Amino acid sequence: MEDEERLNESKVDMVFQSKEEVFTFYTNYAKKKGFGVEMRSSKRRDDGNFKYFTFACAKAHKKESTSKNLLSSKLSTKTRCQAKIRCKRCEDESFKITIVELSHDHDLSPGKALHLRCHRKINEQVKRRLDINDQAGIAPNKNFRSLVVDAGGYENVTFNEMDCRNYIDELRRKKAWCRGCRSRRHLKAIITDQCKAMQNAIAIVFPNTKHRWCLWHIMKKLLEKLRGYSNYEEIKEALQSVVYDSLNENEFENGWSLLIDTFDLNENDCFVYEVVEDVKVRDKRRDVKFMVAFNEVECEAKCNCHLFEFRGILCRHALLVLILRKMSEISSRYILSRWRKDLKRGYTCIRSSYNLSCKETQRCGQMCDAFREVAIIAASEEEKYKRVMDVIEELKSSLMNGEVINSTTQASCLPHDNEVNKQNMSSGANEVLSPLVTRRKGSPPTKRRVSRLEQVVESLKMKKKRKQIEEKDPKKS
Template sequence: MTDLESKEIENSLEIITDEVDDENDISNESNAEEIIEPKIGMVFDTTQDLFEFYKMYAKIMGFEIIKRTSSKGDDGELKYVTFSCSCSSKAKSLSNHPFKLQPTSKTNCKAKVRATTCLDRKWWEVRSITYEHNHELNTPSKARFLKTNRVMKLFVQRKLDLNDQAGIRPNESFNSLVVEAGGHENLTFLEKDCRNHLHKVRRLRLGDGDASAVLDYFLKMQNGNSNFFYMVDLDEDARLKNLFWADARSRAANKEFGDVITFDSTYLTNKYDMPFAAFVGVNHHGQSTLLGCGLISNEDIDTYVWLFRSWLKCMSGCAPNAIITYQDKAMQKAIEVVFPHARHRWCLWHIMKKLPEKLKGYKKYEVIKLTMQNIVYDSLIPSDFDERWMVFIEKYNLNNNEWLQNLYDERQYWVPAYVKDIFWAGMSTTQRSESMHAFFDGYVNSKTTLKQFVEQYGNALWDKMEKENHADFNDLNSNIPCVTHYAMEQQFRDTYTMEKFREFQQELKGKIFCEIFSCQTNILTSKFVVVEDVKIGENHRRDPFEVSFNEVNCEINCKCRLFEFKGILCRHVIAVLIHKEIFSIPEQYILRRWRKDIKRCYTEVKVSNDNWSTKHEGLRFDKMCNFFYDVAELATNNENNCNMVLEVLDDLKAKLMLNGGGGEISQRGSNIAHGRTKYGEVRGSHNGKILSPLAVRSKGRSPYKRRQSKVEQIIQRKKQKKTTKVTREL
């Protein structure tokens, strides 16, 4: 080869490289100054360089190219390659139905470029070209719809992945990209490409099987934080039965707030109809906090025993002092087995909600319902409830009502007068669990896979953590003004979180409706009768409350037992303390649980989450993007600065491409054959292969219906409309 020929080749390659560098921009730059046609004799380093050059030419001309044929030489190395118009070959239908033929773009077009190796395979030289097409070419504005011209950059994929994890719909993500680019014509991809990308990412996440993907996910969580805990229960066929998992932050938070929990398993939201079981506590702001999650295949005693034992093992054997559930015999028996010393109560709201169903048949239903509500809510001590209940049953002749009889026999599980003697953090229902369900309802539906469902646990934790951090910020930077000059109000404002101070302040305000009517004093204890003026509708009622006060140790108790139940001093106690000229509350009545002036260790624990941003590639990508954004912000207001930045980036891009643009990729494999890690266990024989669960046939959703997802609500409304229409026609 002569020096002149070498120089021509180098110049040709320089032009090709410059053009290829600009090809992948997110904006469609169709205003090229000059169209460089492929010519016989052109040489390229690799077949990929030839493909990129021909693709660029095809994009400008308005057609799409494919790799048509290739052949190897006698030595087994690639020797010939042909790139042709995508309309090459004859049209043929793949449909089996002769009247439902699919559209085809094949016209047996002959346009193509053929190249072969030369100079001991150091170069690829174009040997033949066919320019003519037998079909109409696209205009540059329409050429962006061709498949080879549709390119999705890494930062676009990153944005789509993040939006998908946040529950943002693909069409909404695509619309935001359209606005950002200044119109559809400036994008190098379509909405269909966004959906395909997300589908591929989700499929890659899931791996071979749904159940195996869940276990892989758990192992990844443990790689990120060794305190992530999970338990997997398999049947004899190595099919998934039950799951339990808890984040490291949830485990740490349980040490602070695991004394009182609510548990509920009435939320069916995955394609296997496996009930979702949430362990929920209350933090110092009165907010719900997740303390573990489970997916179970049955709602029997054995399953609940397995789940509760898994939770107990996760929490290092620290059983709750009190637990609230809905009325369920299997759950009750399991609690007696696993948490024998825990106080168990049923959700009061769900029991009272069944009054219409159980008592609607009585003529005096409205009076019966109102009387029963008054007995349940207004009885302060067990003896009061028992006495009023007996009168109620006799008066309305309800002796034969089996439901009422069963409720009375198990009154220690649900009647406030029987359960308010211990601390319940102010909870009387499972509404905490239901609030978790409401959160998940925005992320999952009846077709959600197990892997996707489990991933939403991380989203819930992030959401709850953010709300707690915001509440901590408000407590540090603002306060509620005092409404009185009493030192106790200032005392609680300085020590309690804002939400709990509001509750105390409400009781302090309520003191104006209280009046001390009598007092009995002996050597150690004084007993006061505090009468409160209670407004019910337009009427007033005066209720007496007995308050006892020990002069020696400043121990004070009220018959309403608000402090025992909620940890907040009641208005009756406040009235007696002020009467005794005690304006600072004794230290034993300021609970650590509600304080804002102490450091809680669990707040230092990060939420475990397996996402791209926590991996090395993601961290490097985010670091560079943040730096690029800073540079762009500095250069955007000046044309010279902008051009300078673009020139520097262009040089940098060329250097990276010469280095191959690659990087170090680290991937850790996982072996599940042993079935156990530090805080994870798979119970059952599986030989490394776990089968997805069978669809669950759940028992009736007594005592109440579960909350439906938004998708299910829309489907239900459509069904109702169809039914109504048919009925009207009939």
């Protein structure tokens, strides 16, 4: 209660000698009240020392995100809690509290506060015990449980199992590093990602160590490096077989040579260009580097911005490289059919609510209905099907060549059928009669219930009709 009373009595002007002293004071108060503490904001001077800092409730938002992942199943437990204290550095290098907010907008749990991150601590005695048990070969989970038993329960420990595991892992790394300085021997190999800065650092610190690239990162780039080939799937399968199925170095080298020769990958050199673009990010400008791989043989340019792969438009970085290489025209592979003006778009002939009066749409619908009837008749026999398909191909080629189909051409399309029809018409045989009219089940169409929309439309039609009659003959009105 002493710390709480001190904070309540002196809302401002409390003086501390260091930031650590402020943090210790506020975390002790927070532990008694039942909330966690985090540093919310701070600013340093030119010499690197703090000018001011703010400790706030751990439940408070740092900043509202402008882009939220609405599909995430993890719900945030953050609130708009305003509880905080702000300290400012004085002229004598001490810190003075300038702002104090004590109210919270969430429930406090003094009994569970010891499990919050800022209140979890491993003292020196516990660290020594963890070190001894780890040297004895005791597993981390059993190591933690032994400490819980000594403390008399989980509620009496100020740390959890993950804290113990993290400390043990850190201890093991330090011991392994110390053994390698003491032994004055470099590591035989280090496996990392393809990072240029890390490669340079390893070459300086470990000059006798072999720096190898991670196989997973190498195989991950297969799609980026080889997707331009038409037989990409075959190359990918063969390469994976060579990499993962080789048992020794000679077998890998033989398989690699066979792979290069089989798919003709010997002379596959690409003039990789670095294009620097001046980009404005908020109120600042910075240079962004883009890598463009240019293949002169196939006249192919690939940029790591992937604009063409995503939107079908060649990016300005690739165009700059083509201009630099004095290419007068781009490859036809970069002109997609959907950007061409002469592309016949089938969806424009589909009837919809906004093109009911379009003549092209009406003609297309009538022809589709007629073709459907022909298809139903011809589908019953193989000879009829072949004859119809031949006629359709002939009509298609004629129309594409700009020829006009006249009545003579139409009559000569199906000579056999025309002769049969003439004979039938002259003889009157096989005359098709209209079907008998039968009464349908249910209510007749005239008694069908009319919707409200149809009633309104019919009423408007009647009003329009009356108006036309009145205009023609006012006497009838």
